Amino acid sequence: MNDEQIKQAIIGIINDINPDEDTSNISAAERLRDQLDLDSMDFLDIVMELRKRYGVHVPDTDYEHLASLDSCVAYLRDKMVGKELVS
Amino acid sequence: MTHYDAIIIGAGMSGLGAGIRLAMFDKKVVVLERHYVWGGLNSFYQYQGHQFDVGLHAMTNYAPRGAKGLPLTRLLKQLRIRWDELDLHEQGHSAVSWPGEKLKFSNDFELLRSEVARAFPSQADGFDALTQAVRDYNELDLNAPTLNAREIVESHISDPVLADMIFCPLMYYGSARENDMDWDQFVVMFKSIFFEGFARPQAGVRHILKLLIDRYRKAGGELRLKAGVAKILTEGNRSVGVELDNGETLTADTVLSSAGLVETTKMVGATLASPASHSSLSGDASIAPTGKLSFTETINVLNKPARELGIEETIIFFNNNERFNYAQPTDLCDTSSGVICMPGNFNLPEQPNDHLIRITNIANFDKWNAVDRGVGFQPAEVMRAPCPQSRSEAPTSPYQAAKQHWYTRSCDDVLAHIPEFRAHTTLTDMFTPRTIRHYTGHEGGAVYGSPIKKRTGESGLEGLYIIGTDQGFLGIIGAMLSGISMANRWVLQRDNAAVEA
Secondary structure (H helix, E strand, O other): OOHHHHHHHHHHHHHHHOOOOOOOOOOOOOEHHHHOOOOHHHHHHHHHHHHHHHOOOOOHHHHHHHOEHHHHHHHHOOOOOOOOOOO | OEEEEEEEEOOEHHHHHHHHHHHHOOOOEEEEOOOOOOEHHHOEEEEOOEEEEOOOOOEOOOOOOOOOOOHHHHHHHHHOOOHHHHOEEEEOOEEEEEOOEEEEEOOOHHHHHHHHHHHOHHHHHHHHHHHHHHHHOOOOOOOOOOOEHHHHHHHHOOOHHHHHHHHHHHHHOOOOOOOOOEHHHHHHHHHHHHHHOOEEEOOOHHHHHHHHHHHHHHOOOEEEOOOOEEEEEEEOOEEEEEEEOOOOEEEEEEEEEOOOHHHHHHHHHHHHOOOOOOOOOOOOOOOOOOOOOEEEEEEEEEOOOHHHHOOOOOEEEEEOOOOOOOOOOOOOEEEEEEEEEOHHHEOOOOOOOOEEEEEEEEEOHHHHHHOOOOOOOOHHHOOOOEOOOOOOOOOOOHHHHHHHHHHHHHHHOOOOOOOOOHHHEEEEEEEOHHHHHHHHOOHHHOOOOOOOOOOOOEOOOEOEEEOHHHOOOOHHHHHHHHHHHHHHHHHHHHHHHHHHO
C-alpha cells in the first residue's frame, strides 16, 4: 500500500464511523481532531478497524501517531506493506 | 455448553448498544432477555389495536445534524447510524407549570433563560451562574467525587420555588434519589433536557429499537428472548458465565449486566457474601439499596388532537403544592405533581395514529403490590388490564378499583394545567409499579434504578460489569452510551491491550 492509499484507508474508516461528516477537504498535516468531530472513542474505532481490515495492531501507547493523516502514513507505512486497500 | 466473549443481560437500550459494539468488532456475543420483547424500560405494547410506548415521552439529548461533541452525535458514530435514520422531530415547546407560575422551554435554551428572567428577575444572574457551572462540569469524568446537586443549585438560586421548578423535569426524567440528585446526574439531565432538548421519531420508540436490533443482527450478534438469567456463575472473585431460568449454562469471558445493581447482586447470590470479599457486590442490600421511585402512567386516547383542545405544550412538568416533593408517596400515588405528555405536539411530519395524553405520577410500589388483584389474574395481563374509562363499569378486583380511583385522581389533578379532556377520551390504559417490575425486572418497580450508581461499571467481581440505569448515564441516549462505553472499556480496549501482551 502506498502513502496515498494509507490516507485513503484512514479516510475510509472515518467515513464509516461518521457518514454525516464531510472528509473531502482534510488537510494531511493538521490534526484530525481539529478538523473533524473525533473523540477518544472514535480513535479506538480507528484502531479496531485497522486491526479488523488490515491486521495491523496499534497499541494504546501509539495512539498519538494517528493524530494527522501525515503522521498516520509515517507510522503505518511499514505495517501496511503488502496490504490491499479495503474499500 | 456455549462459550461467548461476552454475555449481555437485558435487551434494553444499554444492552443493545453494548451488543452492537461487540458484534461489530467480531466478538461472539449474546444478549439475553427474560421478556418476549426487547426494549426493557423503553419497550412498547399493543392494546385493543393501538400501539403504545411504555416509557418514552421524548428522547432527550436532541442534537441537530452535524452538531459536534454532543452525546447524540457520539452515539451515532459509535453505532454507525446516520442522523437521518433516527427520524427525529423536535418538540414545539414544553413547560414547567406551578400554581400561578409557568416557565416555558424549548430546544432553544434562550427561551428558558428569558422565562426565568421574566418570572424571577432577582434570580436571573444566579441562573446564569448555575448554567455556567453546568456547562463547565465534565460529567464524563467517571472518577469525579459525588456531590449533592441541591447544595450547588441553592448556592446560585435563592428562591426555592425556582430551584424546585428547575429540579422537577430533571428528577422526573431520571432521578433515583428522593428530593435531591447527584450533581453529575443533575448536569447530565440539565444538559440533555434544557441545553439539548426533546425530540422523537414519528413511530416512537419502536423505530429506535428496530434500528438497534437490525444493526445488532447485521453485525452478527445473537439475541435470545424468553431467556432470563437466574444466576451469574462465579469462580473465586470472577464471573464465568450465567445460568438461565431453564437451567441452561452459558460461559463467557465478560458479563455485562443491565439488570440493575440490586438485581445483579441477587443473581450473583451468596457466592460473594463471604467476608473475604471486599466488593460492593457483597449481597448486602443496605449497600445497594433498591430505588424508591416508581410511577404510574395513565394513557388517554382522544378523538381529536390535543392542540384542538387548546393544549400547545409538548410536555408539561407540573406541581400543585407550595413545594415540589419528589419522594415515595405514603399512599398508592401522589397525583399532586407529575408529567403530562402530548406526543402529537412534537413537530411530526404526519399526524400520529392516536391522539394521546399521557400522565406520569409518582407511585408507591409496596402499596400497589399489596393490592389484591383478584381471582384468575395472570401476570401477562398486568400491562393490558384495561382501566375502564366507561366509569359505570364495575371494577372486577381491588386492583382494578384502585386503578379506576387513581385514574380519576390523576386526571383531576392536571386540570390546573390543561383543560378538561375526558369527554374526548375514547380509550384509556394505566400501568402501575407492578407492571414496571413485571416487564423490567427492576426491584420495587424502580424505573431509575438504585440511588447508588457504578460509574465505572465495576461490580466488585472481575469480568462482571454494570451497564444501563445503574451505571448512571440517563435517558435513552444515555443508556445506549452507557452500554457502548462499558463495552469499549471492559472488552474492546482490554482486547486491544491484550494483543500487545
